[in-house]
Amino acid sequence: MASVLSLLSFFHIISSSKAQNPPSPGYNPSSEFNPISFDQGFRNLWGPKHQSLDQGSLTIWLDSSSGSGFKSLHPYRSGYFSTAVKLHPGYTAGVITSFYLSNNEDHPGNHDEIDIEFLGTTPGKPYTLQTNVYIRGSGDGNIIGREMKFHLWFDPTQDFHNYAILWDPSEIIFFVDDVPIRRYPRKSDATFPVRPMWVYGSIWDASSWATEDGKYKADYKYQPFIGRYKNFILNGCTSDGPTSCRSPSVSPSGTSGLSGQQSSTMAWVQSNYLVYDYCHDPKRDHTLTPEC
Numbered sequence: 001m002a003s004v005l006s007l008l009s010f011f012h013i014i015s016s017s018k019a020q021n022p023p024s025p026g027y028n029p030s031s032e033f034n035p036i037s038f039d040q041g042f043r044n045l046w047g048p049k050h051q052s053l054d055q056g057s058l059t060i061w062l063d064s065s066s067g068s069g070f071k072s073l074h075p076y077r078s079g080y081f082s083t084a085v086k087l088h089p090g091y092t093a094g095v096i097t098s099f100y101l102s103n104n105e106d107h108p109g110n111h112d113e114i115d116i117e118f119l120g121t122t123p124g125k126p127y128t129l130q131t132n133v134y135i136r137g138s139g140d141g142n143i144i145g146r147e148m149k150f151h152l153w154f155d156p157t158q159d160f161h162n163y164a165i166l167w168d169p170s171e172i173i174f175f176v177d178d179v180p181i182r183r184y185p186r187k188s189d190a191t192f193p194v195r196p197m198w199v200y201g202s203i204w205d206a207s208s209w210a211t212e213d214g215k216y217k218a219d220y221k222y223q224p225f226i227g228r229y230k231n232f233i234l235n236g237c238t239s240d241g242p243t244s245c246r247s248p249s250v251s252p253s254g255t256s257g258l259s260g261q262q263s264s265t266m267a268w269v270q271s272n273y274l275v276y277d278y279c280h281d282p283k284r285d286h287t288l289t290p291e292c
Contacts (some may be wrong), residue, residue, distance in 0.1 A: 012148065015048065020153060021153050021154075022153060022265050022269050022272075023241065023264070023267040023268055024104040024261070025096070025179050025259075025261060025262045025266075026257065026259060026261035026262065026265075027252040028174070029080065029166075030082055030178050030233065030249075031178075032163055032174075032231070032248070033080060033082070033248070034233075035230075035231045035232055035233055036232050036234060037056055038053055038056070038058045038070075040230075040232075041072055041234045042071060042199075042201075042232065043071060043220040044068070045069040045070050045200070045202075046067075046068065046069045046135070046203045047060070047066045047069060048068070049066070050062070050066050050067060050068035050090060050224075051068045051070070055222040056191055056230055057228055057230040058228070058229040058230065059226060059227070059228050059229075060203050060227050060229070061226045061227070062095060062203045062204060062205060062218075062223070062225040063177065063220065063224045063225070064220040064223060067202065067203045067204040067205065068202065068203060069200070069201065069202035069203075069204070070201050070202070071198055072198050072199035072200070072234060072244045074089045074198075074240075075103070075106075075196040075197060075238065075239045076197060076198070076199065076239065077166075077195075077196045077197075077237050077238070077239050078167055078168050078237045078246075079100065079162065079166075079236015079237055080164060080165075080235045080236065080247065080250065081099075081165050081166075081167070081199050081233065081234055081235075081279050082232070083099050083162070083164075083178075083201065083229050083230070083233070084158070084160040084161060084162045084229065084230050085097065085099065085160065085161065085163055085227065085228065085229055086156070086159060086160045086161075086165075087136075087156045087157045087223045088124060088226045088227065088282060089211060090222060091122055091123055091222045092120035092121055092127075092218045092222075092225055093121060093122050093210070093211040093216035093217060093218060093219065094120055094204045094205055094207035094211055094219075095203065095205065095218055095225045096118065096119065096120065096202070096204055097117075097118040097119050097120075097202075098116065098117045098118070098161055098200070098201060098203070099165075099199075099200070099229075099277070100113060100114060100115040100117070100165075100200050100201075101165065101197040101199055101200070102114075102197055102198060102200055103115065103196060104262075106195075110137065110194035111134065111136070111137050112134055112135055112136060112137070112194075112195055113132070113133070113134040113137065113193070114133055114134075114172055114197070115131060115132040115133075115134075115232075116129065116132065116163050116174065116232035117129070117130045117132065118130075118156070119149075119211060120211050120218070120225075122216055123213060125262060127151070127152065127153060127157075128149050128154065128185060129149065129150045129152070129156075129163075129176070129181075129204050130147055130148075130149045131147070131174045131181070131182050132145050132146060132148075132241075133145075133146040133172060133184055133192070133193065134193070135191055135192065135193050138182060138243060144280050144289065145199065146184070146289060146291075147276060147278050148276065148278065149274070149275050150176075150269070150275060151273050151275055152273065153273060154233075155177040157194060160231070161162065161177050162175070162177050162178065162231065164215075164233070167193075167197075167236075167247070168246075168256060169194070170185065170186050170256055171183055171184060171185045171186060171256070171257065172193075173250060173258065176228060179265055179266075180250075180258055180262050180266040180269075181269050181270070181273075185291075187290075188290070188291070190289065191289075191291045196239035199234060201227075203225060204225045205218045206247035236248075246281060275292060278292070279291075
């Protein structure tokens with residue numbers, strides 16, 4: 001299996017040198033929702049002196065004194081959550097820029113989480129977008145991640161691009177510029193997050209693991225490291241909202257799931273830009289991830 005993974009990584013490197021845009025998914029769910037301003041949906045959570053708002057764009061930054069994070073005003077039990085992000089160029093090893101859902105503050109040591117994380121990099125190497133799902137993570141260091149990592153078909157430091165999470169009772173779908181890149185279906189109650197979560201964003205130092213498993217650390221001679229966010233979408237069911245509330249659809253039919261064209265596009269992305277899949281990691285104990 002390891003030799004197969006090495007061969008796949010080799011072909012991925014070759015194909016990535018000739019970056020291609022994905023085929024059209026045929027539908028743009030983000031166009032169905034109206035963006036809100038930062039203040040309409042979020043507040044600063046930490047590092048207030050490392051956060052600024054300017055004409056609808058939020059800037060947060062990390063330096064040797066602090067990073068910064070923000071949090072939604074309400075918790076949600078399902079929904080479509082999106083933002084446009086522009087990443088810092090150059091040396092960003094050890095730095096995580098993120099947009100995610102979590103209930104860690106409500107359930108410390110036993111939380112759920114759905115992550116979009118940009119893993120910092122070194123010059124000449126592409127950013128890695130890591131998606132992850134935690135279910136009732138334990139506080140004993142044995143949190144079970146379900147990571148799938150991707151390279152992108154564009155340079156995320158050159159412009160803003162939209163990143164989104166759909167979380168509904170039957171599935172989680174991750175999107176980049178309306179292109180679905182990962183679908184995580186609900187196969188059992190034990191492997192799917194169902195408790196309410198808040199929406200967060202942050203920039204912080206994760207030198208111990210973020211870049212090539214911690215090989216490269218944050219280097220503050222390159223500070224500040226900056227993350228820019230805009231076009232926030234929070235279209236979901238708040239935890240105190242009516243029980244009749246339902247998550248929005250991301251398919252052209254208006255039903256749950258993806259269309260055939262969206263599914264084909266997702267398969268193409270995973271064939272060309274997926275660089276790690278926890279289900280295919282021979283070093284993992286897959287009795288802990290029965291959905292694999």
